Amino acid sequence: MTPALAIDKLRVVYDDFIALKDVSLTVAQGESFGLVGESGSGKSTLLRAVAGLAPVTSGTIDVGGKRLGKTREKEFYRQVQMVFQDPYGSLHPRQTVDRLLLEPLDIHGFADTEKRIQRALDEVGLGSGFRFRYSHQLSGGQRQRVAIARALILEPSVLLLDEPTSALDASVQAEVLNLLEQIRRNRKLTFVMVSHDLGVITHMCERLMVMQTGEEVERLEAGDLASRKVTKDYTRNLLVASEGFVREP
Amino acid sequence: MSTLLHVEDLRVSFPTRTGVVEAVRGVSFALGQERLGIVGESGSGKSQTGRAIMGLTPLQAEIKARRLEFNGIDLLKASAAERRALRGNRIAMILQDPKYSLDPVMTIGRQIVETLRTHEKVGKSEARARALDMLAAVQIRDPKRVYDLYPHEVSGGMGQRAMIAMMLIAGPELLIADEPTSALDVTVQLDILRILDRLVIDRGMGLIFISHDLRLVSTFCDRVIVMYAGKIVEELKASELSQAKHPYTQGLLNCMPKIGENRHPLPVLDRQPEWLL
Numbered sequence: 001m002t003p004a005l006a007i008d009k010l011r012v013v014y015d016d017f018i019a020l021k022d023v024s025l026t027v028a029q030g031e032s033f034g035l036v037g038e039s040g041s042g043k044s045t046l047l048r049a050v051a052g053l054a055p056v057t058s059g060t061i062d063v064g065g066k067r068l069g070k071t072r073e074k075e076f077y078r079q080v081q082m083v084f085q086d087p088y089g090s091l092h093p094r095q096t097v098d099r100l101l102l103e104p105l106d107i108h109g110f111a112d113t114e115k116r117i118q119r120a121l122d123e124v125g126l127g128s129g130f131r132f133r134y135s136h137q138l139s140g141g142q143r144q145r146v147a148i149a150r151a152l153i154l155e156p157s158v159l160l161l162d163e164p165t166s167a168l169d170a171s172v173q174a175e176v177l178n179l180l181e182q183i184r185r186n187r188k189l190t191f192v193m194v195s196h197d198l199g200v201i202t203h204m205c206e207r208l209m210v211m212q213t214g215e216e217v218e219r220l221e222a223g224d225l226a227s228r229k230v231t232k233d234y235t236r237n238l239l240v241a242s243e244g245f246v247r248e249p
Numbered sequence: 250m251s252t253l254l255h256v257e258d259l260r261v262s263f264p265t266r267t268g269v270v271e272a273v274r275g276v277s278f279a280l281g282q283e284r285l286g287i288v289g290e291s292g293s294g295k296s297q298t299g300r301a302i303m304g305l306t307p308l309q310a311e312i313k314a315r316r317l318e319f320n321g322i323d324l325l326k327a328s329a330a331e332r333r334a335l336r337g338n339r340i341a342m343i344l345q346d347p348k349y350s351l352d353p354v355m356t357i358g359r360q361i362v363e364t365l366r367t368h369e370k371v372g373k374s375e376a377r378a379r380a381l382d383m384l385a386a387v388q389i390r391d392p393k394r395v396y397d398l399y400p401h402e403v404s405g406g407m408g409q410r411a412m413i414a415m416m417l418i419a420g421p422e423l424l425i426a427d428e429p430t431s432a433l434d435v436t437v438q439l440d441i442l443r444i445l446d447r448l449v450i451d452r453g454m455g456l457i458f459i460s461h462d463l464r465l466v467s468t469f470c471d472r473v474i475v476m477y478a479g480k481i482v483e484e485l486k487a488s489e490l491s492q493a494k495h496p497y498t499q500g501l502l503n504c505m506p507k508i509g510e511n512r513h514p515l516p517v518l519d520r521q522p523e524w525l526l
Contacts (some may be wrong), residue, residue, distance in 0.1 A: 038434040107515040140291070140354070169461055171518040174504035178514035196435060203506035203515070226509030241435040242508065244468030245442050 002065035004029040004158055005012040005050065007039035010059035012042075012049050012214075021214045022059065029157075032184065032191040034205030034222075036198060036238065042214035045196045047160045047247060050192070051082045064157060078108050081151035085163035087143035096133045097121070097146050120149040124179060141172035146147035146150050147180065152183065159184075163194040164199065198225060198242045209237045252279040253455040254302065254421055257316035261297045261306060272297040272310075274479035280423070284446075284454045286470035287488060288463055288501075294479040295459045300424045302457070303342045304332040320425065338368040341416035345428040347408030351400040356412045357384075358396030361418055364432055368419045383414040387444050406437035413444060424448070425457045430465070442469050463490065475501075476523050497524055 005027040012020040020042045027033045035043040048054035050061055052072055052150070061068045062079060084090040092100060101120055105113045121128060124145040135143055143163060151159060165173040177200065184191055195201050202207050202222040210217040210232070218232045230236055242247075253433050261273040273294040278285070302317070304324065317324045319340065324332070334462045344350040353358055361380040365371060371379070378398075384392035409429065416424065422446055426445065428436040446469070447458050460466050461504040467490040468472055475498045476482045483495040494497050500518040 019337065039437060142416065168507050170463070171290060171500055172515045174506075174515040177506065181513060197506075198337075199506040199508050202508050203512075205509075237436060241439055241510070245439060246466045246468065248443075 003027060003028060004031070004064060005192065006060075006062040007046075007050070008048065008060045008062075010049060011057045013057040014055075017053070019214055020049065023211075023214075023216055024059075027158075027190055028194060029123060029190055030184075030188050031207070032193065032205045033190070033207035034201035035194045035211060035220065036196060036201050036208060037211035037217070038196065040213070041211040043211050044162050045214070047082065047162050047192060047194055051080060051160055052077070053082075056181060059096045074108070077181070078154045079156050080158045080160065081154060081156040082160040083144070083147050084150050085197075086167055087140050087147055088135075088167070090201070091143055092145055095137075095148050096124075096132050096134055099152055100135075100146065101153055104150060105146065105209065108154060110154075116153055120153040123152060124149045135149075139172075140168050141176060144176055148176075148179065148183065152187075155187075156189070158190045158192070162192060163195055164193070166195065173200070198238060200232065202226065208212050210238065216226070252281050253278050253320060255316050256280075256298075256302070257314060259301060259312070259317060260311055261294070261301050263307075263310045263313050265385065267507040271479055273301065276479075276481055278457050278474060278477070278481070278484070280457065282455050283451055284456045284458060284470040284474065286466035286473040287459045287476060288466050289452045289476035290459060290461060290475060290501075292478075293476040294477050296427055298476070299342065299427050299457060301378060301461050302423075303340060303425055305335055305342070317333040334368075337364055337416070337421075339417045339421055340423045340425070341419070341421035343409075343412055343424065343426040343429045345415050346432045347400065347405060347412050348432070351412060352410060353400055356397050356399055357403070361411070361415045364415050365492065366417045378416070381417065383418045384411070386417075387411075388440065389414075406433050406436070406440065409433060409437075409441055410444070413441070419478070420452070421454065422457045423457070425459070425460045428461070429458075431460070437466070464505070467491075482524065496521065 007023065007025040009022040010020060010022055011022050023046060033048060037043045046053050049056050057163050063076060068076065101117045102113055105116060110116060118128060121131060126142065130239045163174050168176060170191060183189065193204055202225050204223055208222065209219050212234055217234050220230065224230060257277045259273055259276045260271065260272045260514055262269050263343050276298055289295045301312050305453045306312055314325060358380055361383060365379060366378050381392045381396060384395055389395050389407065395403065428443050433441065445456060448454055457517060458466060458470055467487050470487040471489055473485055473487045475482050477497050482492060485493060493502065503516050504518060506515060
């Protein structure tokens, strides 16, 4: 089966700074793949390069078996969607939810927009009562649901999730994670998810890559983290840190 | 253990167009030389509790309390000038995001010196020397270089250390840390906590640690207060957090995904209306 996403020796350079150093990665269809690491490790850059938001200096990206060229086709921008970290910054403050959801449909020439908006809102558990609200009238969790609805409305095959719950409270995080899992199951979506929270990544993803300073540190199965089957010190430190504070005697 | 701070029946309310919003509804606790954690979701009133103690509540808000006393000083009766003399000197506060809470057009060194010279009569060269010492004390490797840098030139972890240095230079007896590590990476988080921990132990400072991160609070603090909708729903020893009685605390603990667990879907909080009472 052709992988949903295949990245080969991807490199992103800003002036003299190498943000991503020749990272390769294959994600099968319907798989959920996690990226972890500290800030500056290049995990978000990787997502952004795939989405077309960061400049690809060298290397190749294949989506659904199709190589991406210099200029990407419109179809690509329908197929691959992204959900960002900050639900306060990623929604247009002067557009209603309805307008926010209509825009991608308009761009891609979808018919029956009315029904699609209705359905997208239902799918993320918001209902039509939220349709004509502005984003400042919503809570953080509701905004993130709108962002997810906006990504889903184009019926993508790959969803890129950049720390989708790190700005949310633990209780709201659980709700959003459950929603994402349910959507993935129903629509057979492929996820690539970035998070600094190892708990979230092992909950959501089958495989993951640990990154540091723009490079791959190691690649693991979610179960390996639980059974502490890690080989690199860096990953071990992350694991220790995720357990909380330890007072030195 | 002497008690630094008494809070009894603290209430903070905000008048709005649609009526009065009560952010804090009758919070009581006492603090000694210890690490007290306050946890809760956004909107639970934990930050407003900290701000009321610090004296940073917006003017239009109303603060009421049976008792709000810091080392024998009645904070409710204190004049603005008296509050100002306390603030930054004997009571200090670390805020969440160094990117927004440091002055962007002042070097880090100058900001620290400003705090020091506001509260103590010290000469310029002595102030500089003390600021450099303080930067070294929060484990900044090259204090001389960082002293002359602007906040945008340093990383988040470094900025947070600079803010801690600024807050500690006057030697406060009470430190309120409002989500001091939420904007930082996990590994940097622990470095910052280690610094705070040492300060509590070495200086006998009282620390109020406000956070939504139960895992961090339970491993770092001595005692934890859990807030929901402006009220304390439970108070317990941090080490006994896992045996929490209140369904809200249990729910919060339960809904976090943990490594090595397989719970699909995650349990979510089932909010009961009686928790609001």
